[in-house]
Amino acid sequence: MPAYNASELMICAAAREIADGEVVFVGMRLPLLGFLLAKATHAPRAVGVYELGVVRAETAPAPILTMGDLPNLHRAAWLADTADVMGLLQSGRVDVSFIGGAQVDRFGNLNTTRVVGAGGAATRLPGSGGACDLACLARRHVIIMAHEQRRFVPQVDYITSPGYGTGPGWREREGLPRGGPASVITTLAVFRFDPAICEMEVASIHPGVSIGELRSKTGWPLRISSTIIETPAPSAAELAMIARFDPKRFWTGAAG
Amino acid sequence: MASSKLVPLADAVDRFVPDGSSVAAGLCLEAMIPFAAGREIMRQGRRGLTLIGPISDILFDQLIGAGCVARVQAAWVGNVITGSGYNFRRAVESDALVVEDHSNLSMAMALKAGAMGLPFMPMRSALGSDLFSTNPGLRRIACPFTGETLAAVAAIVPDVALIHVQRADVYGNSHAWGCLGVMRDAGLASRHVLLTAEEIVPTELISRDPNRVVVPGLRVSAVSHVPWGAHPAPVPGHYNRDHQAFLDYRDQSRSPEVFARWRKRWVDGVAQPEDYLGLLGEERMRALRLQHRGFSEPVDYGY
Numbered sequence: 001m002p003a004y005n006a007s008e009l010m011i012c013a014a015a016r017e018i019a020d021g022e023v024v025f026v027g028m029r030l031p032l033l034g035f036l037l038a039k040a041t042h043a044p045r046a047v048g049v050y051e052l053g054v055v056r057a058e059t060a061p062a063p064i065l066t067m068g069d070l071p072n073l074h075r076a077a078w079l080a081d082t083a084d085v086m087g088l089l090q091s092g093r094v095d096v097s098f099i100g101g102a103q104v105d106r107f108g109n110l111n112t113t114r115v116v117g118a119g120g121a122a123t124r125l126p127g128s129g130g131a132c133d134l135a136c137l138a139r140r141h142v143i144i145m146a147h148e149q150r151r152f153v154p155q156v157d158y159i160t161s162p163g164y165g166t167g168p169g170w171r172e173r174e175g176l177p178r179g180g181p182a183s184v185i186t187t188l189a190v191f192r193f194d195p196a197i198c199e200m201e202v203a204s205i206h207p208g209v210s211i212g213e214l215r216s217k218t219g220w221p222l223r224i225s226s227t228i229i230e231t232p233a234p235s236a237a238e239l240a241m242i243a244r245f246d247p248k249r250f251w252t253g254a255a256g
Numbered sequence: 257m258a259s260s261k262l263v264p265l266a267d268a269v270d271r272f273v274p275d276g277s278s279v280a281a282g283l284c285l286e287a288m289i290p291f292a293a294g295r296e297i298m299r300q301g302r303r304g305l306t307l308i309g310p311i312s313d314i315l316f317d318q319l320i321g322a323g324c325v326a327r328v329q330a331a332w333v334g335n336v337i338t339g340s341g342y343n344f345r346r347a348v349e350s351d352a353l354v355v356e357d358h359s360n361l362s363m364a365m366a367l368k369a370g371a372m373g374l375p376f377m378p379m380r381s382a383l384g385s386d387l388f389s390t391n392p393g394l395r396r397i398a399c400p401f402t403g404e405t406l407a408a409v410a411a412i413v414p415d416v417a418l419i420h421v422q423r424a425d426v427y428g429n430s431h432a433w434g435c436l437g438v439m440r441d442a443g444l445a446s447r448h449v450l451l452t453a454e455e456i457v458p459t460e461l462i463s464r465d466p467n468r469v470v471v472p473g474l475r476v477s478a479v480s481h482v483p484w485g486a487h488p489a490p491v492p493g494h495y496n497r498d499h500q501a502f503l504d505y506r507d508q509s510r511s512p513e514v515f516a517r518w519r520k521r522w523v524d525g526v527a528q529p530e531d532y533l534g535l536l537g538e539e540r541m542r543a544l545r546l547q548h549r550g551f552s553e554p555v556d557y558g559y
Contacts, residue, residue: 028336051360052285053435061548066336068286068489070496073434074550082285082310082437083368086361090380113357113386124348124355126334126341128387129311132359136381162384174384175396175405 002236006187007252009206010144011037011242012234013185014098017142021045022095023088025134029251030144031098032067036245037238049094051130053080063247086130089137092178097134097141103156106199106220107170108163108181110135110143111156128160135161140182147186152218164198188214190231199223204231260426261479265452265529268478269296272416272448276304276326280367280414280446282312284437285360286336286497289315289489290418292482292532293452295523298322308414310363310438313489314505317341320353321515322523327354329393329412331363337499338506343515357390362409364438366393369411370445378406417446419471420486422493424453428476429462429469434492436470443471452482454494464557482529487536487544495544 007030014034018024020043026035035048039059047057050067055078062071073079088094101110102125112131115123135141141161145151163181164170171180184191184200188209191200201223202214207230215222234242246252263271273279279297282289294315297305306327307316316333319325321343333355334341347353358366365377378397383405388394393410419439424430430451432439443449449471456479462469484494488501508518526532533541 052287053437065499066286066497068336068435068497070490070492070546073492074548079433079435081440082360082364083441086364086381090361113390122349124345126339126344127330127332127355127357128359128385129332130360132385132387133361133381136383136385137361158390159384159386165384171384175380175407176383177380 002234002239004234004239005252006206008234008239008242009231010185010187011252012238013190013231014142014144015041017183018043018046018096023047023049023093025049025051025089025094025097025138026067027051027098027100027144028067029100031142032064033242033245033251034098037241040241041238047077049085049088051085053082053085055080055085063245065250086133089133092139094138095140096182097138099131099134099141099143099161101143101145101151101161103151103153104143104145104184105153105156105163107165107167108143108184108193108200109156109159109165110161110163111158113158113160116157131161135163135181136176136179138179140179143181143184145184145186147188147214147217149217149219152220154220164193167198168196170198188217192225194223201225202228204229206231207233258427261428261476262426262456263478263480265292265296265480265482266300268450268480269293269300272450272477273297273302275302277415278306278308280308280417280442282309282315283417283419283439283442284435285311286313287434287490287492288420288432288486289313290420290452290485291315291487291489292485292529293418293420293450294319295526295532297324298519298523299527308412310358310360311336314341314502317343317509320344320347321509321512322519325353327356329356329358329363331358331360335502335506337502342509346512355390356393357387359387362387362391362394362407364441365409366412367438367441367445369409370413371441374411376408376410378408380406382407412445414442414446416448416450417442418450418452419443420452420491421470422453422491423455423457423461424451424479425457425459425462425473426479427459427473428479429459429473430471430476431462431465431468432470433468440470443475448477449475451476451479452485453479454483454485454491456481465555466557484533484536484541485529493546495541495546498540498544
């Protein structure tokens with residue numbers, strides 16, 4: 001089996017969340033590579049909508065580090081204003097979006113704004129960007145983040161990007177038109193949400209990770225799917241493709 | 257006959273960005289960020305500014321670190337490729353900065369309302385989020401037609417928008433292309449527009465393609481000729497993103513002491529735009545210039 005790291009495994013898991021032909025609101029970092037991998041494998045007809053206004057069905061002609069790199073604009077399908085791409089999202093034309101976070105709770109509420117430490121001191125984070133819009137308006141969204149106890153908390157300090165709030169019916173009561181988190185891809189496992197209770201449960205656990213480790217790094221009593229599997233390891237072909245999209249290993253390096 | 261609005265950048269900032277102004281910038285998100293105008297604001301020691309923009313990349317962090325800013329209305333403040341903006345973090349955590357938290361859509365709608373001369377715009381985003389608790393410009397409303405819950409976003413009318421474009425004439429007519437973000441609405445919403453342009457071109461070159469005009473000349477107060485005026489952000493048709501500069505800035509902003517050194521070298525040490533190019537160096541500029549051209553077809557506006 002080829003050697004790989006957690007970033008590469010997460011990219012492969014992200015790619016599997018995309019079905020062929022879907023309209024995908026692509027995020028930064030690992031989801032950027034996950035989308036390219038999906039395009040190159042099982043989802044060649046997927047269309048990428050990039051937050052800063054690029055819509056493209058073809059892979060960029062040169063590797064990109066950020067979505068605003070000029071190769072990503074070259075022969076794009078559409079260069080749109082923010083209101084236009086957000087209009088696609090708001091009118092329900094985006095199937096799936098990807099967002100990262102600093103803190104998440106069992107209902108998939110996500111915080112990227114402000115974290116309060118044990119001593120009460122607050123750490124300021126960059127904020128929503130488009131994440132709040134993606135979580136509110138896509139038909140479903142996928143959360144990607146590192147799995148640490150300080151990040152998997154009973155209650156987030158600030159809801160930047162709404163998940164299922166306090167449980168079933170919450171999104172409808174708040175006026176959100178659709179959507180909600182479909183899955184959470186972490187450095188240790190992939191979670192999906194039980195629709196009856198809107199709470200995340202372990203759907204697959206990454207190779208070499210124990211349930212005990214997962215429990216110790218999750219700040220609430222963990223629910224485990226009765227159909228739990230091991231997350232498939234990246235194949236040699238997938239790793240080769242990821243290397244093509246990130247040739248300098250900027251996002252997939254050891255620190256990635 | 258219209259009169260020229262072409263002035264040196266220092267004069268434009270001196271006149272249109274006084275202390276206490278609300279300033280919209282970074283309106284194309286990652287591209288065409290008016291970094292040269294930002295450096296001039298720092299050199300002139302502005303105080304008490306309100307910064308308005310969706311993500312800004314590191315421009316807002318620089319202005320905050322230089323002590324120019326009292327308030328930020330933004331969706332995201334940081335360094336796109338590395339994450340946190342350290343000056344921003346320090347300022348918020350020491351209560352030296354007031355933040356009104358937006359999402360990208362709420363910022364677009366706030367500026368759209370400003371551009372349209374309306375008090376607010378509705379949207380379906382942010383409902384259920386805590387943005388309502390840290391942004392007084394967001395309220396829940398009922399749709400007057402269907403009764404469903406919507407978010408109302410209060411209009412933002414900036415005192416001045418700083419906009420970098422590929423080319424402009426001396427009257428403020430300009431062309432911009434690429435990812436334009438909220439540039440169009442921000443330019444129309446603002447009381448003044450200060451343009452910086454890679455090239456100053458004859459009026460005829462602009463008027464031959466009026467669809468490519470994003471902000472009409474009649475709304476522009478001043479134009480300055482600033483080649484490489486968006487560096488290290490990319491400008492389509494001119495230069496690529498200087499990733500190394502953003503990576504370096506992470507280390508150059510980790511503490512107030514190292515940021516002071518960055519500022520001395522890259523801001524105070526370069527009074528004139530050409531000094532900045534000298535500091536950048538020809539080798540670095542050559543590496544950032546376009547390697548592959550991609551021209552579009554001309555279109556026919558004949559009659």
